[in-house]
Amino acid sequence: xxxxxxxxxxxxxxxxxxxxxxxxxxxxxxxxxxxxxxxxxxxxxxxxxxxxxxxxxxxxxxxxxxxxxxxxxxxxxxxxxxxxxxxxxxxxxxxxxxxxxxxxxxxxxxxxxxxxxxxxxxxxxxxxxxxxxxxxxxxxxxxxxxxxxxxxxxxxxxxxxxxxxxxxxxxxxxxxxxxxxxxxxxxxxxxxxxxxxxxxxxxxxxxxxxxxxxxxxxxxxxxxxxxxxxxxxxxxxxxxxxxxxxxxxxxxxxxxxxxxxxxxxxxxxxxxxxxxxxxxxxxxxxxxxxxxxxxxxxxxxxxxxxx
Amino acid sequence: xxxxxxxxxxxxxxxxxxxxxxxxxxxxxxxxxxxxxxxxxxxxxxxxxxxxxxxxxxxxxxxxxxxxxxxxxxxxxxxxxxxxxxxxxxxxxxxxxxxxxxxxxxxxxxxxxxxxxxxxxxxxxxxxxxxxxxxxxxxxxxxxxxxxxxxxxxxxxxxxxxxxxxxxxxxxxxxxxxxxxxxxxxxxxxxxxxxxxxxxxxxxxxxxxxxxxxxxxxxxxxxxxxxxxxxxxxxxxxxxxxxxxxxxxxxxxxxxxxxxxxxxxxxxxxxxxxxxxxxxxxxxxx
Amino acid sequence: xxxxxxxxxxxxxxxxxxxxxxxxxxxxxxxxxxxxxxxxxxxxxxxxxxxxxxxxxxxxxxxxxxxxxxxxxxxxxxxxxxxxxxxxxxxxxxxxxxxxxxxxxxxxxxxxxxxxxxxxxxxxxxxxxxxxxxxxxxxxxxxxxxxxxxxxxxxxxxxxxxxxxxxxxxxxxxxxxxxxxxxxxxxxxxxxxxxxxxxxxxxxxxxxxxxxxxxxxxxxxxxxxxxxxxxxxxxxxxxxxxxxxxxxxxxxxxxxxxxxxxxxxxxxxxxxxxxxxxxxxxxxxxxxxxxxxxxxxxxxxxxxxxxxxxxxxxxxxxxxxxxxxxxxxxxxxxxxxxxxxxxxxxxxxxxxx
Numbered sequence: 001x002x003x004x005x006x007x008x009x010x011x012x013x014x015x016x017x018x019x020x021x022x023x024x025x026x027x028x029x030x031x032x033x034x035x036x037x038x039x040x041x042x043x044x045x046x047x048x049x050x051x052x053x054x055x056x057x058x059x060x061x062x063x064x065x066x067x068x069x070x071x072x073x074x075x076x077x078x079x080x081x082x083x084x085x086x087x088x089x090x091x092x093x094x095x096x097x098x099x100x101x102x103x104x105x106x107x108x109x110x111x112x113x114x115x116x117x118x119x120x121x122x123x124x125x126x127x128x129x130x131x132x133x134x135x136x137x138x139x140x141x142x143x144x145x146x147x148x149x150x151x152x153x154x155x156x157x158x159x160x161x162x163x164x165x166x167x168x169x170x171x172x173x174x175x176x177x178x179x180x181x182x183x184x185x186x187x188x189x190x191x192x193x194x195x196x197x198x199x200x201x202x203x204x205x206x207x208x209x210x211x212x213x214x215x216x217x218x219x220x221x222x223x224x225x226x227x228x229x230x231x232x233x234x235x236x237x238x239x240x241x242x243x244x245x246x247x248x249x250x251x252x253x254x255x256x257x258x259x260x261x262x263x264x265x266x267x268x269x270x271x272x273x274x275x276x277x278x279x280x281x282x283x284x285x286x287x288x289x290x291x292x293x294x295x296x297x298x299x300x301x302x303x304x305x306x307x
Numbered sequence: 308x309x310x311x312x313x314x315x316x317x318x319x320x321x322x323x324x325x326x327x328x329x330x331x332x333x334x335x336x337x338x339x340x341x342x343x344x345x346x347x348x349x350x351x352x353x354x355x356x357x358x359x360x361x362x363x364x365x366x367x368x369x370x371x372x373x374x375x376x377x378x379x380x381x382x383x384x385x386x387x388x389x390x391x392x393x394x395x396x397x398x399x400x401x402x403x404x405x406x407x408x409x410x411x412x413x414x415x416x417x418x419x420x421x422x423x424x425x426x427x428x429x430x431x432x433x434x435x436x437x438x439x440x441x442x443x444x445x446x447x448x449x450x451x452x453x454x455x456x457x458x459x460x461x462x463x464x465x466x467x468x469x470x471x472x473x474x475x476x477x478x479x480x481x482x483x484x485x486x487x488x489x490x491x492x493x494x495x496x497x498x499x500x501x502x503x504x505x506x507x508x509x510x511x512x513x514x515x516x517x518x519x520x521x522x523x524x525x526x527x528x529x530x531x532x533x534x535x536x537x538x539x540x541x542x543x544x545x546x547x548x549x550x551x552x553x554x555x556x557x558x559x560x561x562x563x564x565x566x567x568x569x570x571x572x573x574x575x576x577x578x579x580x581x582x583x584x585x586x587x588x589x590x591x592x593x
Numbered sequence: 594x595x596x597x598x599x600x601x602x603x604x605x606x607x608x609x610x611x612x613x614x615x616x617x618x619x620x621x622x623x624x625x626x627x628x629x630x631x632x633x634x635x636x637x638x639x640x641x642x643x644x645x646x647x648x649x650x651x652x653x654x655x656x657x658x659x660x661x662x663x664x665x666x667x668x669x670x671x672x673x674x675x676x677x678x679x680x681x682x683x684x685x686x687x688x689x690x691x692x693x694x695x696x697x698x699x700x701x702x703x704x705x706x707x708x709x710x711x712x713x714x715x716x717x718x719x720x721x722x723x724x725x726x727x728x729x730x731x732x733x734x735x736x737x738x739x740x741x742x743x744x745x746x747x748x749x750x751x752x753x754x755x756x757x758x759x760x761x762x763x764x765x766x767x768x769x770x771x772x773x774x775x776x777x778x779x780x781x782x783x784x785x786x787x788x789x790x791x792x793x794x795x796x797x798x799x800x801x802x803x804x805x806x807x808x809x810x811x812x813x814x815x816x817x818x819x820x821x822x823x824x825x826x827x828x829x830x831x832x833x834x835x836x837x838x839x840x841x842x843x844x845x846x847x848x849x850x851x852x853x854x855x856x857x858x859x860x861x862x863x864x865x866x867x868x869x870x871x872x873x874x875x876x877x878x879x880x881x882x883x884x885x886x887x888x889x890x891x892x893x894x895x896x897x898x899x900x901x902x903x904x905x906x907x908x909x910x911x912x913x914x915x916x917x918x919x920x921x922x923x924x925x926x927x928x929x930x931x932x933x934x935x936x937x938x939x940x941x942x943x944x945x946x
Contacts, residue, residue: 020495024664027496028413032423035406035471038398042464043430046441053440108329115326122330124579126337130586131575133525135543136564139550140340143347143557149356151343183340188586195583195591233590244434247527247543251550265436265528273532278440285437296432300425488678491643491749492692492739493666506682 047289053282060276073283083284085259086267092174093263094242097181102235104182105189110219113197127191129184138251141180142167145252167252173260177248185241189234196230197223236299243292264288341568348372348561355557371558372566380537381563384545388567391455391541392523395462400516403470404508408500410471411478412486424475431468431588438464439532446533453535461529466519469588473518476589477511478504514581517574524571542567595656595746595779596621597642602651604637604803611637613803615651619747619781624773626782628790629800630826635783638800639749642781643672655746666695671740672749675756677732679724679739685711686720689738696743710738730761737769741776748773748780754789766792787827791815799823821941824865824934830898832934833871833908835864839935842946847904849883853930855946861938870932871910873899873918874925881925883908887918901926 023030054073056066077083116123129137144151145166153163167176200223208218246265249255255262255270262270264284272281347355349367375381410424442461443452451457481504489499505512527543534540540548546563549556575582583591597619604612612634619625627635640646641653644665653660660668671692679688686707687694693703711717714734724732733753740748753769754762770793773780784790790797791811799806799814799822807814807823818824824832837846839862842854851864874881885901885908892898897916900907901924910926918924935944 021664024496028409028415031405031409031413031500034402035427035467036423038402038463038467039427039430042442042460043433043438046438046445049441049444050437053444108333111329112326115323116330120579122334124576124582126333127579127582128341128572128575129337131521131571132341133527133543133564133567133571135525135527135546136344136568137340139546139560139564140344142550142555143343143561144340149358149360151360154359183336187337191583192587192591199592230587230591233587237587240432240434244436246436250527250531251547265434268436268440269528269532272440272443278444282440285440288434289437292432292434292437293429296429482676482678484674484676484678485680487643487645488672488674488739489680489691489695490645490665491670491672493695495664495666498695503680507680 050282050285050289053279054286056279058277058279066279069279073280076280077283077287082259082262082267086262086264089174089259089261090243090245090263093178093181093245094239097178097185098235098238098242100178100182101186101189101238102231104186105234106193106231108186108190109193109197110223113194116194117198123191123194127187130188132184134184134247135251137180137184138248141176141183141248142252145176168257170257170260173253173257177245177252177261180248180252181242181245185238188238192230192234193227196227200226232299236296239299240292240296243288243295344561344568345565347557348565350558352558355561371562374556375559375563376566379545379549379559381542381545381559381566383537384540384542384563385566387455387537387539388524388541388543391458391462392520394455394459395466395523396516396519398459398463399466399470399519400474400512403467403515404474404505404512406471407474407476408478408504411475412483424472427468427471428588431465431472435465435528439529442529443532452533453539455539457533458530458539458541461533462523462526465526466522469522470515470519472588473515473585474508474511476584476592477508477515480511480592481507511581514578514585517578518581518585521571521574524567596623596654597747597779597781598652598654599638600652600654602638602641602648602653604634604641604646605649610803612641612648615803615805617798617805617808619779622777622779624770624780624782624793624795626784626790626794626797627800628784628787628797628826629806630785633800634803635785635800636751639672639751639781639783642668642747643670643749644668669745670747670749671743671745672751673736673740673753675752677724677736677753677756679732679735681724683723684720685716685722685724685727685735688724688735689716689742692739692743706742707738710742713741714738729757730765733757733765737772741772741778744776745778748778748782750780750782752784752786753782755784755786769793787829791827799826801826818865818934819943821863821865821936821938824936828867830868830909830911832865832867834936835866835903835906835908836861836938837864838862839864839944844933844935848885849903849908849928851882851928851930851933854933854935857935857944857946859935859937859944862944863936863938865934865936866928866932868898868909868911870929871908872927872929873910873912873916874927880927882928884923884925886921886923888920890916890918890920899924 055068055070057069057072058066147153147163147165147168150166152166156163164172166172204222205218208222213221244265245263246269249261249263249266253261255266268281268284268288271284272278346364348371349369350361350364351366351368351370354361354364354366406427410420414420415423446452446457485503485507486499489503490496494502525543526541527547530541530544531547534544542563546560546567549560578585599615599617602612602615603610615638627638629635637646641648644660644663648661655668680691683691689710690703690707693706698706707720708717711720714737716731716734716738719727719731724735727735733756736753754765757765766789782793794811796809797811797814798808801822807819809817814823815827818827821834825834835846835849837844837849839854839857839859841858842852842856844851844854844862844864846864883901883903885903888900888902888907890897890899892914894914896914897912898909899912899916899918900909908926935946936942937944
C-alpha cells in the first residue's frame with residue numbers, strides 16, 4: 001500500500017537559492033518590465049520630444065540648429081486657416097461616418113440577429129471589409145469611383161442619372177470618403193452589436209412580454225440599456241479610428257479637391273514633410289493628442305469601462 | 308434579439324423575407340468591391356477601361372501579376388511586409404503575453420494595476436501621426452530611417468498595447484486555482500505560468516498573434532514616413548507608389564492589392580471565433 | 594509525520610481582518626477540520642499553510658521549521674481544491690503525475706507511482722482521458738490522487754466534497770476518512786458543512802470572524818458548546834436559543850419557565866436547548882414548562898419536527914415520527930434542565946451551573 005517512499009527526492013529542507021527567491025518575489029514586476037520599458041520609450045519619450053520640437057522652428061537642413069520660438073507654433077494654430085479647415089473636415093467625417101456606421105450596424109444586427117446567429121461562415125464573410133488593408137480598400141474604391149470607366153457612373157448612367165466626378169468633385173469628395181469608410185467599418189459595429197445581443201439574458205424579455213410590453217418598449221427599456229457597454233466600446237473605438245483617418249484620403253483624394261477632404265492626419269503629414277516644418281507639425285500633433293486624451297477619458301469615465 | 312412576441316403568420320413571413328433579402332444585399336455590397344479588384348487584376352488594360360465595364364474578364368491574363376511581381380519589386384515589398392509583420396508580432400506577443408498575465412493575476416501597490424492597464428490602453432488610442440514626428444526625428448538621428456528594424460520598432464508601439472490587453476483578457480478567463488494547484492504541487496509562480504496558464508491560453512495566443520500580423524501587414528502611414536526605397540518599403544507603400552499624379556497603374560495595383568488581401572481573408576477565417584474580442588481589444592468577449 | 598503550528602497568526606487584506614491572532618496546533622497524523630460560515634477566515638488560514646497567502650504577522654511552523662516566506666514548492670504540502678483545479682490540457686495520468694514531474698522523479702518511477710495511486714482511487718481505466726471526459730466524482734478522485742501521489746507532509750483540503758451530489762458525498766466522505774487513516778498524513782480540512790466536520794474530524798476548530806470559537810473533538814463541540822455561536826452553528830435543526838432572564842437558577846422568558854439551573858443569575862441570558870431535548874407532553878400535565886399552540890408540523894422521515902410560537906420566535910422540538918398533533922392544536926412541552934445550556938448574552942459565553 002501507499003507508504004511514505006524514502007526513495008522520493010524530498011523537498012529540500014531549506015528553501016532554494018537566493019536567485020529563485022528574488023525572482024519569485026519580484027515576478028510581478030519582472031513580467032511587466034519589458035512592456036513598460038518599450039512603451040515608455042515609444043510613447044512617453046516621443047510625447048516629451050514632441051513638446052520639445054513644438055517650441056522650436058526646425059529647419060529641413062539637419063546641420064542648422066533648432067530655433068527656439070516658444071509658443072509661436074501654438075499661436076499659429078489660432079490663425080492658420082488650413083488648420084481650421086482640416087479640423088472641420090475631421091469633425092464632419094468623424095461625426096457623419098460614425099453615426100451612419102452605428103445606425104446601420106445596430107439596425108442590421110437587430111434585424112438579422114435571429115437569422116444569422118448560426119450562419120458563422122456568412123458572418124465571417126460579412127466581416128471581410130474591415131480586415132482588409134486600407135490601401136487595398138482605397139484603390140478598390142478608386143476604381144469604382146473612376147469618373148470615366150468606374151462602375152458607379154455606369155450605374156448612374158443606366159439609371160438615367162447625371163454622371164459625377166465622385167472623389168474628384170468638390171461637393172461629393174467627402175461623401176465618397178465617408179461611403180468607403182462606412183463600407184469598411186459598418187461590419188465592425190454590426191459584429192459587436194451581434195455579440196452584445198447574443199449575451200442578453202432571456203428572462204427579462206419573458207417577464208416584459210408577460211407584462212404586455214411592446215417590441216418597441218422592450219427595445220428601449222431592455223435591449224438598449226443592456227447593450228450600452230458594448231455600444232460605448234464600439235463607438236469609442238470607431239471615433240478614435242476616425243480621428244486618425246489617413247489612408248483613404250491619401251489615395252482617393254489627396255486632401256482635395258479644394259481642401260475639401262484635408263483631414264488632420266493628412267495636414268500634419270503635409271506640414272511635416274511637404275512644407276518641411278516639423279516644429280509646427282509637432283504643435284498640431286500635440287493638439288490632436290490633447291483632443292484624443294480628453295475624448296477617450298471622458299468616454300471611459302462616462303461609460304465606466306476603465307476595467 | 309431575444310424578444311418574445313406573438314405575431315401573425317403573415318408578418319412573420321414578411322420579416323423572414325426582409326431579413327434574408329437584407330443578408331443577400333449585404334453580401335453583394337460586401338463582396339462586390341473585393342470581386343471587382345480581383346476581376347480587374349486579370350484584365351488587359353484596355354478591358355479595365357471598357358465602357359460599359361466587363362463584369363467578367365473576356366480575355367483573362369496574368370500580365371499584371373507578371374508586371375508587379377516579376378518586373379516590379381512587389382515580391383520584395385511583400386517580403387518586407389512579411390518580415391516586419393513577423394518581427395513585430397514576435398516582440399509584441401512575447402512581451403504582451405507576460406505583461407497581460409501580470410496584469411491579469413498579480414496585485415500591485417497603490418492600485419498600480421488599474422493605472423498601468425489604463426495607461427497601456429491609452430497608448431493604443433494614440434493616433435499614429437502623433438508619435439510619428441518624434442519617431443522620425445529619432446530614427447533620423449540614429450541613421451535608422453529606411454530600415455526594417457525602424458518599422459518593427461514603430462509597429463511595436465501600437466501592437467504591444469493591443470497584445471497586452473488581449474492576453475490579459477484571455478488570462479482573466481482562466482480559473483486562478485489551476486495555477487495555484489501547480490504552485491502547491493511544487494511549481495514556481497513562473498512555472499505555473501509556463502506550464503499551466505500558457506498552454507491553456509494557446510488559442511488566445513494564436514488569435515492575438517494573427518491579429519498582430521494583420522495590423523502590421525495592413526499598416527500604411529508609419530511605413531510611408533519611415534521607408535524610402537524598396538529596401539524596406541512594404542506592400543501598401545508599393546501599391547500607393549503606383550498611384551501617381553500622372554498615371555495610375557490600375558492593373559498592377561489591382562493585382563498587388565488583391566494579393567495583399569488574400570492572406571488577410573484566410574487569417575480572418577482562422578480567427579473568426581476571436582474576431583469580436585480582437586476588435587474590441589478584449590473588452591467584449593463575444 | 595508533521596505537525597502544523599500557528600503562533601499569533603493574523604492576515605489582513607487592506608483594512609479587512611480575515612484571520613485575527615490565530616493560535617492552533619495541528620498534531621501529527623491528526624485530521625483537523627476548520628469549520629465555519631463563509632468569510633470566517635478558514636480558507637485563508639489554509640492558504641497560508643500552502644503558501645498561497647503570506648501571513649501579515651505571526652509565525653506558522655511545520656514541525657520545527659518556520660515556513661513564513663518559504664516558497665510553496667519547498668513546503669511539501671498537497672492541496673485538494675473545491676473546484677478540483679485539474680489541468681484541463683493534461684490527461685488523468687499527467688494530472689496525477691504533475692507533482693512528480695515538477696520534482697524531476699524519473700519517468701518509470703513516476704509511472705509506477707501514478708498507476709499505484711490510480712488503482713487506489715479506482716481510476717486505473719481512466720488514465721488516458723482528459724478531465725472534461727470524466728464525471729464529477731471521477732474528477733474529485735483525480736484531484737485526490739494528485740494530492741496523495743507524493744505523500745506530502747500535510748494534506749490541505751478546501752471543501753473537496755461540496756461539488757458532489759448528496760449520495761456521492763456520503764460515499765466519498767467515508768473514503769476520505771479511511772484514506773487518511775491509512776496514509777497517516779496530517780490533514781487540515783476546510784468546510785462549512787457540520788456533518789462533514791463531525792464525521793471526519795479528530796478535532797474540529799469552529800471559526801467565526803477570523804478567530805477560533807472552540808476547539809475540540811466533534812463530541813465536545815456538539816455536547817459541550819462553549820459559546821453562543823458554536824451552539825447555534827452546530828446541530829440540525831439548530832439548537833433553540835431563547836433570550837430571557839435567569840435569576841437564582843430559574844430561567845424565564847415569555848411564558849417559558851425552566852428551573853434547576855443551579856444558582857445561576859444572568860440578567861441578559863440565552864437559554865439553549867436542542868430540539869431532541871424538548872419533549873411533548875399532554876396539555877393537562879402540570880409539569881409542562883410551556884403550553885402553546887402548534888405552529889407547524891414537518892415530517893422528516895425518521896422524526897417529526899414540531900414548532901411552537903414563543904414570543905417573537907419559534908421553538909422547535911424533535912418528536913416521534915408518529916406524532917399526531919395538528920397545526921393550532923395546543924400542546925405542552927417539557928425541557929429537561931440537565932440538558933440545557935445557559936449563555937451570557939453580553940459575553941456570548943457559556944455560564945456554567
